[in-house]
Amino acid sequence: MSRTFRIGALYSRGPHFPRVLQKLREQHPGAQITAIIPPEYPRDALEGLADAVVVTGQNAQMGGHWKTAFAVLAQIRAGKYDHFVVMFDSLKLRLLAAGSGAASRFCHSVDGRIIPLSRNPLPALLRACARSVRGHIVYAYIRWVVYHRPVEKSQGAGEKKENVVKGIGRI
Amino acid sequence: MRLAFVDLIFSWPPNGGADIDCYHVVSGLQRAGHAVHLFVAHEQQSTDRGRVNPADLPFPATRIDFTRRTLRAARVARAFQEAVDAWRPDILFLMHGFALKPQVALALAHYPIVSRYYAHELACARDALRFKDGAPCPNDYLRTPDLCRRCALDHQRRAIRQWRFRTWTADYLAARAYAPEYHAQVLAALRSMDAVMVYNAALRAHLEGFHDNVLVIPGGVSVAAIAAQAAPEKGPAEEKIILMSGRADDPLKGLDTLLEAGRILWERRQDFVIHATHFDATLRRPYFRSVPWRDHGAALALYTQADICAVPSVWAEPFGLTAVEAMAAGRPVCASRIGGLQDIVRHGQTGFLLSPGDAPEWAKALEILLDNPALRREMGAAGRRVAETEYDWNRVIARHYLPLLERLGP
Structure with missing residues (x-):
């Protein structure tokens, strides 16, 4: 029996996390979607959007400490995701995606673009x-x-429109 | 009359009040019988410049494409000059833009130009807000250019060094706004404009000595569209909603003041909740709910669900669109006594004007409104009347734009 397709979506502070989960649900109707969120993220906001929730110690993108990043990475790897999604295309998140162990990795950016992330x-x-x-x-x-x-303050001051129109070529 | 509109930032659905203003001015003048055409800059992979499909707009529009590599002052100016010259307008409206705007204005100076400034774009080289270290900045680029050039560079140091930046810095680099010659270009561009439109009297006063035809023209709202939103039936025992609409994530919008006022009130009463359009869902308080980010149309419905609207900005909002929208929805408005908000909200009639950042004062004013449904209704009705008579788009177009066209037209 084949294993359910697993998707992990990592929250970063931004307006489009629910939209990303919605899009993933549309693209992969049969998949198990896991939202990876910081402790203070309200779970009720994920109702109907995610099948499972993994609460991290801290948001990997917001917390700058390497220790935190490694702890989050360990949690992500434990999820054994087939598909891993982040919300922004930054070096840190690219490194995290590369280390996630997922076969496919994407950034769902705020303007709706989906950017594949290299292993x-x-x-x-x-x-x-x-x-x-x-x-x-x-x-x-x-x-x-x-x-x-x-700045030389006399430049341009006092010019009339006619002179400006004649002098366009000087830009 | 043939009216061309050039906007270097425009996106639709809108990113902010300037896009909404541009959209309504263009469509309003089209309704008034003029031939209109909007020319928009689009930067590939930018989330906030030219994210628009011209086919989705109710008026003709042309999108001029650039990449980050081709976004250079001379190229942008030439591209707009060619596009506008091909259409041959009688009057050109130069709408939103940052550092590239003066160069585009100079390239199009052979037309009568009306230029709209939405905030402190001319005065602040740092970010158009003219607000620094928690207070309004006393300097301005037109008068103290060298001081402002240093401040602007300091503010953008991280973005430039990492070479990861958004529209403001992209324009700063593309226009070479750091160069000493740029100051002269700004002054020359100002001279090339036949009229300059600003949102309030303080902004006009600031331009004294630099331009002799600065007009205070407010923005507007579609009162009918807001009034058409259905108001839900509410029982007296239901919790009352205090709404802060707009980009509540921005610290300049003063959500901290409202939350502190909420905390003070919560110690005495638990019959209210603060709603804010705020995208960080992790911000939680027993008296606060984050309302998901939504499009402008859907956001209008929030006003009619609210009992009181709050605009606690700590910077000098040039206009304060959310205050006008709340008034159009018939809701009392508590707003900071600062910038253009002072012209919009009538203290004691359509709401309260309060000291920015003074949470106890805000708590007191909100409590008066929470306790008094009749006062809420009365102030809401007065606000609606003001919105209808002064800020409805049809009125704004008829009262301000059509006379301006008569004066400038051929």
């Missing part, structure tokens, strides 16, 4: 590093501009 977290890690390097370089440049090139 191998290395590309995501590299992308995050590249973004961070780029961000730091851009930030350093902007900081230099902001602190070393002050």
Whole structure:
């Protein structure tokens, strides 16, 4: 006899968790859906949306501590899910999804997009590093501009509309 | 008359009050017999820029697509210029936008331009709120640009360094709003506008010396649509609902004040419950319920289920749409004595104006209303009359927009 298809959906603070569960129910009508939630999440809000609930020590995304993340990961792995869903596409959640042991992993984002998450977290890690390097370089440049090139207050002041229209090319 | 509307942020279903305002102004002017066309920027994979299908709108619209890579000031300005020039409007309305708006205005300066500012976009380079460290900020970008440039960069440091950001920062980078030249572009763009619309007198006063045709034009509500919502029958013993509608998750909206007032009241009485449209379902109190996030149409029904509406904002709300919607639903409103809310709520007539953040004062005012159903009805009826005469969209269009078109039109 084949085992029931198991889906684990991890709550992160955001408006669309019930919507994600609803979507999963529509996509997988016969599956057993488990909502993985922090202790303070009201269970009555999940009525009819999830078949089972796993209460974590803390929300893995909100709590920054690695110890917490590993505890949550252990709980997720114990669920032996076939399909694992997170609510945001962040590096932390990608790592958690990669470690979940589920055969398929997706991010159901707030705008309704469903993003497949790779089992191998290395590309995501590299992308995050590249973004961070780029961000730091851009930030350093902007900081230099902001602190070393002050605004000359006379620029543009007092111009009439006709002059502005004639001078459009200067932008 | 041919009226083009350019909105650099618009989404439908709406993300906020600015989208709702734009939607009603465009459809209202279309109903008034004008040819209208909305031009919207769409950024791929953005959750809050251009998330709209033009076919879902009741007026013609064009969505101009960008990616994060192609979202550059010159390209955005050129794309809108080409699209608008092909349609050849008589007047151009420049609706919501952040740092890219001045450059788009300059590219379209050959048209008569009416520009709407919804908050402090011109004054605050940080986030358009002009609210910092728990208080209104005394600085403004037009007058103290270097101070504001540093503040803006400091505020966005984390987002830029991690290269994970939303629309405000995307615009800041795309428009090079950090550059010293940007200040001159903002001033030139202001000069290129034939009229500037703001929500309240304080915002108009702020623009004194920078533009000589600043108009205070309020937003509006569809009174009929709100009034059509069925009000449930309630017995006197049923718990009374105090509703806080809108983005209650935002700390600037003052939910903390309302919760503290609720706690004070709960020690004396347990006949009420606070409802707030708040997406963190983990926030629980015996006197508080989080109402799931819903679309704007469904959210209107919440007003008629409520007994009292609260708008406890701690920042200077330029308009306060939720207060007007509550009044249109015939509910008394307790609101902070701040920003545009002071123009909307009439203290002692349509509700109470209260000190922002002063929970004991809020508890006292809420208790007066909880104890007195006749006063609730009386204030609710007065609020409905004000909403009908001053804030119904048909009236707003007829009173403010049509005369403006007559003055500016060909």
